[in-house]
Amino acid sequence: xxxxxxxxxxxxxxDGEDASSKPASPGRRxxxxxxxxxxxxxxxxxxxxxxxxxxxxxxxxxxxxxxxxDLGTVDEFSSITSPVxxxxxxxxxxxxxxxxxxxxxYLTRDADGQLxxxxxxxxxxxxxxxxxxxxxxxxxPCHVGVFASDGSLISGPPPRAMDELKTTVENGRLKVRxxxxxxxxxxxxxxx
Amino acid sequence: xxxxxxxxxxxxxxxxxxxxxxxxxxxxxxxxxxxxxxxxPIPGGARLAYVFGSGLLFLFLSQIITGVFLGLYxxxxxxxxHTTIAYIAKEVMAGSFLRSLHxxxxxxxxxxxxxHLAQTxxxxxxxxxxxxxxxxxxxxxxxVIGMAFTGYLLPWDMKAYFATTIGTNIxxxxxxxxxxxxxxMRGGNDMxxxxxxxxxxxxxxxxxxxxxxxxxxxxxxxxxxxxxGPISEDPIAPxxxxxxxxxxxxxxxxxxxxxxxxxxxxxxxxxxxDLGPKADPADTQYVxxxxxxxxxxxxxxxxxQGSRAIIGILVIPLIIIGLFVGLPFxxxxxxxxxxxxxxxxxxxxxxxxSLAGLGALSYRDDHRDPGIADQLVKQREETEQFMRAxxxxxPSEASLAAANVALADPLAAQGKxxxxxxxxxxxxxxxxxxxxxxxxxxxxxxxxxDKLADVLKQPTDKMTAGGMTAVEISDGxxxxxxxxxxxxx
Numbered sequence: 100x101x102x103x104x105x106x107x108x109x110x111x112x113x114d115g116e117d118a119s120s121k122p123a124s125p126g127r128r129x130x131x132x133x134x135x136x137x138x139x140x141x142x143x144x145x146x147x148x149x150x151x152x153x154x155x156x157x158x159x160x161x162x163x164x165x166x167x168x169d170l171g172t173v174d175e176f177s178s179i180t181s182p183v184x185x186x187x188x189x190x191x192x193x194x195x196x197x198x199x200x201x202x203x204x205y206l207t208r209d210a211d212g213q214l215x216x217x218x219x220x221x222x223x224x225x226x227x228x229x230x231x232x233x234x235x236x237x238x239x240p241c242h243v244g245v246f247a248s249d250g251s252l253i254s255g256p257p258p259r260a261m262d263e264l265k266t267t268v269e270n271g272r273l274k275v276r277x278x279x280x281x282x283x284x285x286x287x288x289x290x291x
Numbered sequence: 292x293x294x295x296x297x298x299x300x301x302x303x304x305x306x307x308x309x310x311x312x313x314x315x316x317x318x319x320x321x322x323x324x325x326x327x328x329x330x331x332p333i334p335g336g337a338r339l340a341y342v343f344g345s346g347l348l349f350l351f352l353s354q355i356i357t358g359v360f361l362g363l364y365x366x367x368x369x370x371x372x373h374t375t376i377a378y379i380a381k382e383v384m385a386g387s388f389l390r391s392l393h394x395x396x397x398x399x400x401x402x403x404x405x406x407h408l409a410q411t412x413x414x415x416x417x418x419x420x421x422x423x424x425x426x427x428x429x430x431x432x433x434x435v436i437g438m439a440f441t442g443y444l445l446p447w448d449m450k451a452y453f454a455t456t457i458g459t460n461i462x463x464x465x466x467x468x469x470x471x472x473x474x475x476m477r478g479g480n481d482m483x484x485x486x487x488x489x490x491x492x493x494x495x496x497x498x499x500x501x502x503x504x505x506x507x508x509x510x511x512x513x514x515x516x517x518x519x520g521p522i523s524e525d526p527i528a529p530x531x532x533x534x535x536x537x538x539x540x541x542x543x544x545x546x547x548x549x550x551x552x553x554x555x556x557x558x559x560x561x562x563x564x565d566l567g568p569k570a571d572p573a574d575t576q577y578v579x580x581x582x583x584x585x586x587x588x589x590x591x592x593x594x595x596q597g598s599r600a601i602i603g604i605l606v607i608p609l610i611i612i613g614l615f616v617g618l619p620f621x622x623x624x625x626x627x628x629x630x631x632x633x634x635x636x637x638x639x640x641x642x643x644x645s646l647a648g649l650g651a652l653s654y655r656d657d658h659r660d661p662g663i664a665d666q667l668v669k670q671r672e673e674t675e676q677f678m679r680a681x682x683x684x685x686p687s688e689a690s691l692a693a694a695n696v697a698l699a700d701p702l703a704a705q706g707k708x709x710x711x712x713x714x715x716x717x718x719x720x721x722x723x724x725x726x727x728x729x730x731x732x733x734x735x736x737x738x739x740x741d742k743l744a745d746v747l748k749q750p751t752d753k754m755t756a757g758g759m760t761a762v763e764i765s766d767g768x769x770x771x772x773x774x775x776x777x778x779x780x
Contacts, residue, residue: 131538135545142549146556149385153360156383195364195371195378197684203711227714240714240760 157194166190167267167274170206176214176273182207182230182237182248184219189277202277204264205230205237209249216264216275217250223257225282237261258285329537334520334529337540340414341518342547343407349548350400351502353555354438357393358495365445367491369484372447373569374685380566381682391559397439399555401584404435412618412639415627416519419526422619424512429616431505434498436584441494443582447487449670452570453579455490456482461592464604482572522627567674578666580657587646590653611642689722706775709768718758723779729757735777743773 152159168187170176176183182205191198205217221228226241236253237246244255251260262280266273281288308316316322333341364383366375379386408428411417417425444455459482463473478485519526534540571577581589595603614621622635629636657663710716723731735743747769750759764772 131542135538135542138549139545142553146552149388150356150360152384153386153389154363156386159384192684193687195374195382195682195684196687198687198689200689226718227711227716229712229714241718241758 166192167269167276170204170216170266170273170275172271173268173273174271176206179206179208181232181235182217184230187275187277203227204275204277205250205261207248207250214266214273215249216266216273218262218264218277218280220262220279221257222259222262222280222282222287223255228261258283259287262287329535329541331514331518331536332533333518333536333540334524334533335531336534337536337543338521339543339547340410341540342544343403343410344513345544346403346547346551347400347407348506349545349552350396350403351506353552354393354396354400355499357389357396360389361393362495367445367487369447369487369570371685372445372487373566376446376448376566377682378684380563380678387563388556388559391562391564392555394564395555395558397442398582398584399551400435401439403551404432408432409643413629413636414519414522415526415629415632417619418622418625418627419516419519421512421516421519421526424509424516425619426616427505427509427512431502431509434502434505437498438494438502439582439584441490441498444487444490445494446566447570448567449570449574449577449673450567450579452482452572453577454581454585455486457579457589458581458585459486461588461604464600466601466605519627522629524627526625526627565674565678567670568677576666578663578670580667583650586653587649590649590656593656614638615642700774700778702771702774703778704775705768706771706773706778709764709772710775713762713764713772715762723776731776732779734779740773740777743776744769747772 166189168189170185170187184203184205186201186203189200189202191200203219205219207215207217209215219227221239221241221244223239223242223244226239228237228239228244228246230236231238235248237248237250238244239246239255239257242256244257245253246257246261247253250263262278264278265276267276268274279290281290361379364375364379364386366372376390379390381387411425411428440455440458444451459473459476462476463469465472474480476486476489477483478489517529520529520531524531580586592604618635622632624632626632657667719729719731723734738746746754747762750761762769762772
């Protein structure tokens, strides 16, 4: 058995005990090295793809985007004449968490009779603007900014009209994308 | 190792490699380090039988990488652990794949560990001044099993929760110290979020650190003793021709590692690991079953009930572990051929076959008992159902508070409407969270209801300076508003 094994090993081209003085031929060693390198690199690349995708998920995926909030059927608002306040539920995703909050918006009509959805946050300093049925105006209680029923600025310190929110109609239901806007500037600028 | 020297690949190698290489070489000595690592002589030459040790290193590396990445999303708390694992498995890109790779990797570690151990045992490679090498290997074995045990709880699903409940209960059966050990592991009497924290710390910090240290010791002792070579070799003074570790053994080791990890990758990709419903400690129906490598122990313990339990739980396992760890001290002969070592090999085979038999018995018992078989099928279905459902994000505390208020008493709900109508939320925030003006949450602790109503009607100078205006509403409305503000917590 021993002799047989030794024979086998000799035929396999082993180095002698004094291996250091007689290294394997550089050609074969480098060929195997290259083979090993290619194998390692390809498996490494193959495995690093899922790792990179995994780590970049929050960057590449829309994990923090606010979803559309439901306002009701379009028919519901077909006959409104003065602004109507609606509470909408906003679900904001933060990775594996969600924050559910409620915000109030106004549905109103502009001069052309088009339905508009306004944010109730005053573009001046962010107070919530109530609709005054008596005066037929939006009047901000903080610094008396006054807006018309279509949200356009009438008087007071606010730098611009009330902010309009983007809406879409899906299967006959009115949906709004709730956004926050920068205060104290003349043009509407989305934040967060 | 005495035979190692630094061979020159070709004349003028230093010039060919260039000045940059030499600059680094003089400071790091990477070349001699590589030769030190790669020119280990193997008596009798490279063999496929020797690949398992390196294979374990590759697998461990894979476990570290996948484990660290899983840490990007995992939260070790009873409240969030299950949600975050579900998020990884269902939503995160490649999440299910990496989690499966990590999970299958743990089983693969146990498999390759058994192969490594069986090879070392059958080849008699523990003989000849290799006692400490063997003992360090035994400690590594225990640590890897510990990794599997602690990692199993982390997903906090039904399976994880109940398997660990049983696992810690078994530890509690040990006389005298058992109860203390159980409480220490659980962080109290019962399984809970503290248990999870403890298992997480053990799984991610303590045991891996110990494994790093033990691997260093194990590899050092291996190099010190030298490769044992084939069974025909003298373990102390090898006589057979040697072959260097590089290239053929390295190629075999890496080839095995790559093929094995590639196979795990395919398995993880095509048969992803599932996640059951979140742990519900109140469920009394659940039939927990441990991971396959614990089944033999699990089955074994069924036979030892009552006063004799100590024999089965402690005495017999301790004897077997003692004989196993002490093997190189007890088996002093240098004879390595298995057929010339009938007692050692026979005992090893008996223990190994008994474990396999116990595992098979456990499997059979579960399938024969209709009550258990039905429950296991039901659990399987519940897991599949949970996996099919889309990921449900966890509501954050802020939204919970808002929701709770809406559900509270009608007076507070009315007050909430007034709060919004009066634009209090403009400055005090939704739900009184503050910014730019003061937080209202828990203000009811400082101010009793009538005081609160007073300052609302007539704000203090400090409040006025901050922009607060007097609230002019009816007494009834004021009661509602105060009720709402008091409800903010």
